[in-house]
Amino acid sequence: xxxxxxxxxxxxxxxxxxxxxxxxxxxxxxxxxxxxxxxxxxxxxxxxxxxxxxxxxxxxxxxxxxxxxxxxxxxxxxxxxxxxxxxxxxxxxxxxxxxxxxxxxxxxxxxxxxxxxxxxxxxxxxxxxxxxxxxxxxxxxxxxxxxxxxxxxxxxxxxxxxxxxxxxxxxxxxxxxxxxxxxxxxxxxxxxxxxxxxxxxxxxxxxxxxxxxxxxxxxxxxxxxxxxxxxxxxxxxxxxxxxxxxxxxxxxxxxxxxxxxxxxxxxxxxxxxxxxxxxxxxxxxxxxxxxxxxxxxxxxxxxxxxxxxxxxxxxxxxxxxxxxxxxxxxxxxxxxxxxxxxxxxxxxxxxxxxxxxxxxxxxxxxxxxxxxxxxxxxxxxxxxxxxxxxxxxxxxxxxxxxxxxxxxxxxxxxxxxxxxxxxxxxxxxxxxxxxxxxxxxxxxxxxxxxxxxxxxxxxxxxxxxxxxxxxxxxxxxxxxxxxxxxxxxxxxxxxxxxxxxxxx
Ligand SMILES: [Zn+2]
Numbered sequence: 357x358x359x360x361x362x363x364x365x366x367x368x369x370x371x372x373x374x375x376x377x378x379x380x381x382x383x384x385x386x387x388x389x390x391x392x393x394x395x396x397x398x399x400x401x402x403x404x405x406x407x408x409x410x411x412x413x414x415x416x417x418x419x420x421x422x423x424x425x426x427x428x429x430x431x432x433x434x435x436x437x438x439x440x441x442x443x444x445x446x447x448x449x450x451x452x453x454x455x456x457x458x459x460x461x462x463x464x465x466x467x468x469x470x471x472x473x474x475x476x477x478x479x480x481x482x483x484x485x486x487x488x489x490x491x492x493x494x495x496x497x498x499x500x501x502x503x504x505x506x507x508x509x510x511x512x513x514x515x516x517x518x519x520x521x522x523x524x525x526x527x528x529x530x531x532x533x534x535x536x537x538x539x540x541x542x543x544x545x546x547x548x549x550x551x552x553x554x555x556x557x558x559x560x561x562x563x564x565x566x567x568x569x570x571x572x573x574x575x576x577x578x579x580x581x582x583x584x585x586x587x588x589x590x591x592x593x594x595x596x597x598x599x600x601x602x603x604x605x606x607x608x609x610x611x612x613x614x615x616x617x618x619x620x621x622x623x624x625x626x627x628x629x630x631x632x633x634x635x636x637x638x639x640x641x642x643x644x645x646x647x648x649x650x651x652x653x654x655x656x657x658x659x660x661x662x663x664x665x666x667x668x669x670x671x672x673x674x675x676x677x678x679x680x681x682x683x684x685x686x687x688x689x690x691x692x693x694x695x696x697x698x699x700x701x702x703x704x705x706x707x708x709x710x711x712x713x714x715x716x717x718x719x720x721x722x723x724x725x726x727x728x729x730x731x732x733x734x735x736x737x738x739x740x741x742x743x744x745x746x747x748x749x750x751x752x753x754x755x756x757x758x759x760x761x762x763x764x765x766x767x768x769x770x771x772x773x774x775x776x777x778x779x780x781x782x783x784x785x786x787x788x789x790x791x792x793x794x795x796x797x798x799x800x801x802x803x804x805x806x807x808x809x810x811x812x813x814x815x816x817x818x819x820x821x822x823x824x825x826x827x828x829x830x831x832x833x834x835x836x837x838x839x840x841x842x843x844x845x846x847x848x849x850x851x852x853x854x855x856x857x858x859x860x
Contacts, residue, residue, distance in 0.1 A: 420845070422700050423771050423838050429696045430834030437826040439467065439688035440680055440747075444821045449675040451509075452715035453485025453646035460671050464651035464687070464712050471695040473653030473710060481725040483715040485646040486510055488675055489639025493583075493612065496520070497633040498625060504593040504615035506676065507640045508567060508584065508600040509718040511611045518637030519544065519581045519610060525626045529566055532573040541578035544634060545570070546585075548623050550616075553589040557745055557807035560814075563587050564598075571611040572603045581636065582611040585619035590812035593617055597674050597815045599718040610638050648672075648714040650722045655694050657844060658703040664733065665844040666709050666740040666798075667693060667836055668789055670716030677819030681810065685824055685832075686743035687712050693837035704844035706738055713789040716744070720788060727792030734796040738850055739843040741801045742787025743832060746814075747824040748806035750775070750835045754782035756800040756858075758851035765850075768801075768842045772835045777803065783857060797852040801843075803835045 447463050450456035461478055468476045486509060493503035507513075521544040526532045528549055547566050552559035564587060571582045586596035595613040602608045614622070625632045651671060657663065669686030673679025694710045714722030727734065753772055755765040769779035784802035786794050794800060813819050843850075 420842070422702055422841060425700055426696050426837040426841055427775060427834045429699060430830050430837055434692055434830040434833050435695070436688040436692040436829050436833045437824065439692060440684045440824055440829070441821055442467070443684045443687060444678040444680045448678045450671065450673050450679060451486070451675045452483035452648055452672050452718060452721070453643070454675065457648050457672060461649045461651055464671055468651065468653035468691060468710065471691060472698050473691070473694055474656050476653040478649035478651050479725070479729055481648050481650055481714045481722050482645045483648040483721045484510070484719050485643040486718060487641055487643060489513060489641060491612065491638045493614065493634065493636030495622065495625070495632065495634050498630055501621065503618050503634070503636070504595050505612050505636055506595040506597050507638045508611045508613060509597055509674070510600050510642070511571070511638060511640050512608045513640045514581070514610045514636065514638045518635050520633065520635040521580055523622065523626055523632040523634055525623065529569060529573050532570070532577070535577055537577045540574065543579055544581045544583060545574035545579040546583045546622055546626070548585050548619060550585060551587050551589055551811060553808060553811070555806055555808050556804065557810060559589070560587060560811055567598050568601055571600055571609055572606050575607045575609045579609060581609050583634065583636070584611065584613045586613045586616050588616055588811050588814065588816065591616050592818065594816045594818055597676055612636055612638060648722070650714050650726050651712040653691070653694065653710045655697050655703070655708040657706040659705040661707050662733065663706040663736045663738050663849070664709045665706055665738050665840050666711055666793070667840050668711040668713055668740065668742045668787065669744060670722070670789055671712040672715050672717050674717055674815050676815065676817045677813070678821065680819055680821045681746040681823050682814055682819055683716070683744050685747035685829055689743045689829060689832045689836050692833045693840055696833070696837045697841055704841055706844040708840045708844050716789050720791065723789040724792050727796060734793065734798055735852070737793065737798040739799050739801055740786065740790050740793050741803060741836070741839065742790050743803065743836060744787040744789070745805040745807050746810035747829050747832070748808070748810060749828045749831045750777055750803040750805050752780050752804040753777045754780045754784040754802045754804065756782060756784040756786065756794065756853055758854055761799065761850045764846055764848045768839055768846070771838050771842050775831055775834050775838070777835060794853070794858055797858065799850040799853055801839060803832065803839065805832065
């Protein structure tokens, strides 16, 4: 039997059979009437919002048949991969403010409507509009070599025909701060720190500050430009872009990333002790802010429609690649999860809200606009998650919650263990777009994905559809759908996150 006919058979039997017949190893006997009666639900409008009690053990709740339906549908009927393909092929690069960004907003509105989501709308966000322009670079001495180079997002362009100068190599921001100004003045600072490959992506966090703040640190010592060893774990001759920032009253100097092999060559040349000279030219420019949008669609709740479980991803993507893993995969996972919930024929108590955020990559304007536009209802956000670590399988569930809500979190986490996710007591960090929600005490959940290979292509021209594996993406869809459904349908309400736990 071909894999396709097996899938078709499974799909047909899913559609035809009752929940009690769904064959999963984790099933427990289905209750006569599912799910738990609404009368058991504490009222969210009570003066003191009810929360899961830390003292009470998790109730022995029969497994919800809707969870099984969602997990099977994610395996046999997911359209997430086709959605990424549509975004990648029909829109492609979509950096904030660009024509691709506008096309992405139109794509998201069209796609959410096609998938049957409710209250689909675009909420306007003004975003920075930065353009890369032509760029090139060369090692001039001790001998010539063309660099694989790209501007960091937000960098100023180089003046005239470009910059030329001697390299001064530095490994970290601390080392930069300790440098003697006389050794840096008039030179091009090369940040040489290497990123380490890790399953949880933590290697990125250790060096991301250099990309963000390196130009300011170097300019404070009189440097004329910055080159950065790409924040990537590959050895391709492709540079990794990413956001950087300037500071008021510090000269704005051009900053670019070079590919890892070029950075290693530069490091060896500097190590020989002779002067190393490079030149580079960046045509980057910052234009006036442009209009973009957060695109939102919902599955309306049956009992508490004003309470929200937010499942998000970011719609924008860097201009070098096609934005397949960052973050086309995340967009598809959350939209598809909502579509599968709509296909259940049952509604959760609360509303599931899909948010595709604008401008995550170089400004987080969409995230802050969402928090501002929805300030009055943030205390009604039951739980929020963002999928923004590629298209790898999810392996760990973590929550950022008040301890009083631990039993509820553990119950939700137990529902995704059949998909291969372990429960870790946390805390969750939330995606970058959830930073303002975290500050507003909204409970968060991470479905941590395998990021082992993510930073090989992250922010490069290699972020293309072939890096997405359908089976892995569908596993993420199943996990998102399960967690969204379970949090939205839970009788209990998550307590707000205490201030001491909100710091990142
Ligand atoms: Zn991303």
